[in-house]
Amino acid sequence: MFLPLGTDRPLRRPTLVNHILILFNVAAFCLCAALTGFADKEFGWVVRTFGLGRESLDWWRWVSYAFIHADLLHILGNLLFLWVFGPTVEDRLGRIGYVAFVLCAAAAAGAGHIAASNSALVIGASGVVSGVTGAFLILCPRANVRTFVFFILIGVFNIPALWYIAFCIARDVIGIGHGSRDVSYAAHLGGYAFGAAVALVLLATRILPREDYDVFFMIRQARRRREINEAIRDSNDRRLRDPASPGAKSRSAKPVVEVPDVPPEIANARAALSTALAADDRSSITTHYRTLTAAVDAAKSSQENFNAALEVLSSRAQLDCANRLFELGERALAARAYRGFLNQYEKDPQSGVVRVMLALLMVRYLEQRDQARAVLDEAIRVLTERGNNEEHLSLARSLLDEIGPRKQAT
Numbered sequence: 001m002f003l004p005l006g007t008d009r010p011l012r013r014p015t016l017v018n019h020i021l022i023l024f025n026v027a028a029f030c031l032c033a034a035l036t037g038f039a040d041k042e043f044g045w046v047v048r049t050f051g052l053g054r055e056s057l058d059w060w061r062w063v064s065y066a067f068i069h070a071d072l073l074h075i076l077g078n079l080l081f082l083w084v085f086g087p088t089v090e091d092r093l094g095r096i097g098y099v100a101f102v103l104c105a106a107a108a109a110g111a112g113h114i115a116a117s118n119s120a121l122v123i124g125a126s127g128v129v130s131g132v133t134g135a136f137l138i139l140c141p142r143a144n145v146r147t148f149v150f151f152i153l154i155g156v157f158n159i160p161a162l163w164y165i166a167f168c169i170a171r172d173v174i175g176i177g178h179g180s181r182d183v184s185y186a187a188h189l190g191g192y193a194f195g196a197a198v199a200l201v202l203l204a205t206r207i208l209p210r211e212d213y214d215v216f217f218m219i220r221q222a223r224r225r226r227e228i229n230e231a232i233r234d235s236n237d238r239r240l241r242d243p244a245s246p247g248a249k250s251r252s253a254k255p256v257v258e259v260p261d262v263p264p265e266i267a268n269a270r271a272a273l274s275t276a277l278a279a280d281d282r283s284s285i286t287t288h289y290r291t292l293t294a295a296v297d298a299a300k301s302s303q304e305n306f307n308a309a310l311e312v313l314s315s316r317a318q319l320d321c322a323n324r325l326f327e328l329g330e331r332a333l334a335a336r337a338y339r340g341f342l343n344q345y346e347k348d349p350q351s352g353v354v355r356v357m358l359a360l361l362m363v364r365y366l367e368q369r370d371q372a373r374a375v376l377d378e379a380i381r382v383l384t385e386r387g388n389n390e391e392h393l394s395l396a397r398s399l400l401d402e403i404g405p406r407k408q409a410t
Helices: 017-036 040-050 061-067 072-093 095-116 126-139 161-178 185-204 215-241 264-278 282-302 315-327 331-344 351-364 369-386 390-403
Strands: 002-007 144-151 153-160
Touching: 002 072, 002 161, 017 040, 017 061, 017 072, 017 095, 040 061, 061 095, 072 095, 072 126, 095 126, 095 185, 126 161, 126 185, 126 215, 144 161, 153 161, 161 185, 185 215, 264 282, 264 315, 282 315, 282 331, 315 331, 315 351, 331 351, 351 369, 351 390, 369 390
Parallel strands: none
Antiparallel strands: 002 144, 144 153
């Protein structure tokens, strides 16, 4: 059992329509219970009057069926999902837009049932709920769903919305061939398809403004990660291929630079970091680099003429360190390592590529866009002079476009 309890996507306005929709369902259920007691004969009349089926296509049925539920568990399950996912969809579509969406989702889910079923009548809000959930999948795939899990493990866990809703859809797909005949899985899938398609079209056409939670942001992030990984891989490949590069040595070579008069805490940190890099021990690279920078910062504060070169390893080891930190998601530390490389090895053949990587961190992760412009200008100059760096030149120009035009004082 996987019951959704809430999401971490913040709302910008109070929820109204979704609450009214829930109240309508509760009122209809209570009225039905009071009038029929869910006795077979009386409740059967309600289903025949308001349910939707291939041979029962009166105009009101396309909506009325969604407000009729067979029992308490039926309505509680549907309203729980509506309570969790509905507020976000209403928040994104607006109140009037959400009303139109819900009505159309009911019709779309009903059409899915009619297309796939025999003459059986369908009732319940699950088609509408599936439409809302499908829209949530596109609007907020990066959100987390707080979920009560009662399956092997028992507890409340945060599950990415993408995986949670994908699981729900897969369950309904399997249900078509192997599930209960009392459940209209086709209506569920029709709702999912409608909700996802509407949200996708609204975002693609920018009728609905895009935001950091939606599927297009997720795709853009994936593309950026691919660009980063390709740039890092290309940087490493170039360094190893280029015989003129000071770091073009065998990977087994120990990347240590001998620096005289090194304080013992810095020397130990440098040795440990160099060993971790040589062994490609990613689990300890971050720890050792933090130790090194902390020791360097402490020495800087106590010594007037501290040698900043003590923080920097050999050119190859320093670049390896920066790239590994980038890959590990330690963006601030990676930026410091790239800066250390440029301070010590400004004329290195890799300096242009390193400037691009540093600027990428500054623009997309560290909110240092103004400072990044000068880094990118220099990167483009260096890469243009040396040639054969079209990929990094293209990335540098793309980053400049992201920064936008220079601001002029008036």
